[in-house]
Amino acid sequence: MKEISRRNFLLLAGGTMLSMASYSLTGCADNRVKGAEPGRSEVDAAKSNVYFTNDISAKGLLDIYSHINQGITGRVGIKLHTGEPGNPNLLPLSLIRGLQANVPNSTIVECNVLYSSPRYETATHREVIKNNGFTFCPVDIMDAEGDTMLTVPGMKEFLAKGQGYTPGDHLTEVAVGRHLFNYDSLLVYTHFKGHTMGGFGGSLKNIGIGIPSGHVGKAMVHGPGWPTGPGFLERMVEAGKAVTEHFKGHITYINVLKNLSVDCDCDAHAAPPKCKDIGILGSTDILAIDKASLDLVDKLPEEQKHDLIERIESRHGRHQIRYMKTLGMGNADYNLIQI
Template sequence: MSVTDMTRRHFLKAGSLTLGACMTGGIVPAAAAAADAKATVFFTRDLSAAGLCRMYERVAHALSGKVAVKLHTGEPNGPNILPRDWVKTLLPHVPQATIVECNVLYPSPRQTTEGHRETLRLNGWDFCPVDIMDAEGDARLPVKGGKWIKELAVGKHLLNYDSMLVLTHFKGHVMGGFGGSLKNISIGCASGKTGKEQLHREGEQLWAGGPHFMERMVEGGKAIVDHFGPRMAYINVLRNLSVDCDCAGTGAAPATAPDIGILASTDLLAIDQASVDLVYAQPERYRHDLVERIESRKGLRQLSAMRELKMGNDKYKLISID
């Protein structure tokens, strides 16, 4: 196993992904060691069901009781959603697991529970139970320290679960710049009518983007993180890296960046930071489109806002399990 401390600064300086031996030197005072504490993010290049299961094993200790598996099940026939056979292989390893989703706000069959269930069947999510958490309404979770939102309307059924495994197809996003674990739990757990409008509305304007949208999205994620506490684990799958989210369905732009691998962590900020860093570490000709999408939407504000709300650590060790 090889270990490298990877920060965004290191990635941009190196210009490419290198997993090597961690450099050490001398005795570090206890106070300095605490200040330099890093989260752990695991990495594999093995983009397969077996690779996904190996990554889950690294973070499974955080989960107990009834586990909500939050993933994006996609618009009808979406080309980039997570392979169903991977998830089918993973779920038997996750005790008391149920895939969870919420209805959507934008025009889609998934606006209604009936249309959402039909889309689940069409997309092949018929091998396991899928709980549409807002099918019976909302529950309110407090947003501690929120500037824009004081409480978030989430799918009511979220309260039925003890832990959450956040299984995310990392990609670009038309409003967020990128969609990682933060987007998956924030917009993904917000109820279709009320919660998602809370996140997308600024004053009279619906679908307001920019830095304030990133801040609202982070505040929504804060409600979920505070609710589950340490009983959360995150997996980001960096494949089919379109500039568009899976909510774009068949209209998603083709991926122009190469597939990278799978990340896993129990730290929300660290895993999204590492995912962004891996994108920036690609050669310019591969990263250009996705980086342009991230920066034109002010997507990096997701990371700084999570840091401000103490939702994790942007300093991390990237540990290869290959």
């Protein structure tokens, strides 16, 4: 395929709640929300649990992971973005190494990309991964030996109902890196930040565009000409649904809200962050964790969040949340539990 050029806390609404502890945004005075009294459980069993810590460290990651790792068994893929060369906002390697070393039988997994980059081809992609410091554990480029189709469960039936969705604009299957089938479980480890096309990149973006194969699956998700807007976001959600259903019961999510640039880790010239670092979230519910992450950004002071919110809104980024809900991928109502 011809290479394509790349184009250049909490809102207490909808039943969302903070439980078990008080919460304050790191570095943001007067942004404190009171939770339940110490020692009392206010967790609503009808909502999904999202765990939060201000401690952005290997210890904080492990504390979060200990609450959400029940289904992580067998051979584990850790899906993260290893970054473009020169990106200034990548997560510190200590935050990756400290987690990966404590996940038995784990391998970092990636796929090639569709835009103009050394990450377009496997050989040069491996060099980028090495140069970015990922030498402490195996990194599997899952489409290095090609791809295979993964069904999006229920999509044929969903599209047959009409409801304004045109079958040709949506995915009933998506090409993913062939090596995906070598893993029993998936830990979706995400640097939450803005994104040029998606508005924001959370857990959904990490798998919805990160796991489709570089030269086939990503073209299916983007669509001809790389259009932006709801159609692209819906295809990204559909690809994400294929992955979540494939690993159902054996997939979990961590979002690290640090270095919150308006740009993705795929941008070698990403803008510097204007937001203060917030913390780490973890959940077994992809919809709940991305919704909670957005709610935390919304709670930031205006001067910090302005550019990131503008990026999210101008790209219709919140449509990711709405469409995940439409496809039954999780719960938009959640208990936010500080640990």
